[in-house]
Amino acid sequence: MTIETFANPWPSREDVRITSVRAIATAPDGTALVVVRVDTNVPGLYGLGCATFTQRWKAVVAFVNEHLARLLVGRYPGDIGDLTRLAGFTGYWRGGPVTNNAISGIDQALWDIAGKRAGMPVHELLGGKVRAAADTYLHAAGRTIDEVIEDAQRLVERGQRHIRLQMSTPGGGGYGAPAVPTEYPDAPYRNGWSARDYLRRTPALFEAARNRLPDNVELLHDVHSRLTPKEAVWLARALEPYRLFFLEDVLAPEHWDRLPEVRAASPVPLAVGELTTSLQDAARLVQGGGVDLIRCHVSDIGGLSPARKIADLAELCGVRTAWHGPGDTSPIGAAANVALDVTSAAFGIQEGHVYGDAVHEVFPGTLRIENGWLRPNEAPGWGIDIDEAAAARYPAELSGHDAWAAGVRRPDGALEAP
Ligand code: GCO
Ligand code: MG
Secondary structure: OOOOOOOOOOOOOOOEEEEEEEEEEEOOOOOOOEEEEEEOOOOOOOOEEEEOHHHHHHHHHHHHHHHHHHHHHHHHHOOOOHHHHHHHHOOOOOOOHHHHHHHHHHHHHHHHHHHHHOOOOOOOOHHHOOOOOOOEEEEEOOHHHHHHHHHHHHHHHHOOOOOOOOOOOOOOOOOOOOOEOOOOOOOOOOOOOOHHHHHHHHHHHHHHHHHHOOOOOOEEOOOOOOHHHHHHHHHHHHHHHOOOOOOEEEHHHHHHHHHHHHHHHOOEEEOOOOOOOOOOHHHHHHHOOOEEEOOOOHHOOOOOHHHHHHHHHHHHHOEEEEEOOOOOHEEEEEEEEHHHHHHHOOOOOOOOOOOOOOHHHHHHOOOOOEEEEEEOOOOOOOOOOOOOHHHHHHOOOOOHHHHHHHEEEOOOEEEOOO
């Protein structure tokens, strides 16, 4: 493919030019990760950005390589705002996870280049630290109350102060814990998941956790968008005695306009936002009075630059941040989360993920959680590299999420939000 050059619209400060833009997909831990690499005419100067939409990663790769690269080659990498607006506006239709992840890959790669040129870590370019490190939460899970609590105790021993608890509910559709056999053998869909059963079991888990885990451990829980507004109120009230740090995604995005009534009905803080795929939707959530912690997936709203706007808005509105950071975030995306965390007064908590050795091999410099804390790298840019030969040894495959989501059904067979 011939790559055309779109001219710089104004003279650039230095003769630095983008020479190539390409998406790299790799799955070192089995989860498809996508990063964008932007190269320049300065020897050794390149940047990396997270573009990971694991469920539809091939679409993001094609979007970057075939639609966006030709817009950027020849341009000055310091014009981050213009280049990311160009990547969006040239498509005419706005937003969505494919577009936003592609733009995020470019946005974060350009911030990486900016940091390397300045000789500064990205958090200093953003104005510098307002805290030394980001406190994190990790996930404990199991089939039974005992299994979940034992898993949580292991995390407490590793210094974790915040722990998300998820326990299996019968059927294949439970989120965040192993699938267990159904208890509805006569139902039309034998592997179904019942919201009513989930509502009965979850408070018992938290009662046991409060009795058996140290009193100062903060507890969190992710509903994963499965409840009606009334069920959400019921669950939040039932969990009140256990002092949750937050209760996540009680409602599906289709019903987010009902969040304020859920929030008003209980003191349990609500965390919402990983399913936002537009900056404007994220801003509406922050301003709408239905959210205590905003937790966008940074690449799904277009990268570091839009996420900074949300962090600033959250600060002004008294909302805190809890950026989404599971295993389907690349290490570059995780570093972007931490750059936001340590530079924003609105920081609440950071979702952590312990990457396997293969991820550290492919992405040298990947951040590590120590005693529950994440600290940013102090090297210029993100301080994270990619070993492309190693990346090629872990080829990405189509996401297993499709197969799981196809089986997330109620006992009557109706599909449920995965
Ligand atoms: C979380 C999330 C994730 C998502 C996953 C989807 O809070 O960590 O809900 O686990 O399910 O990112 O691919
Ligand atoms: Mg979640």
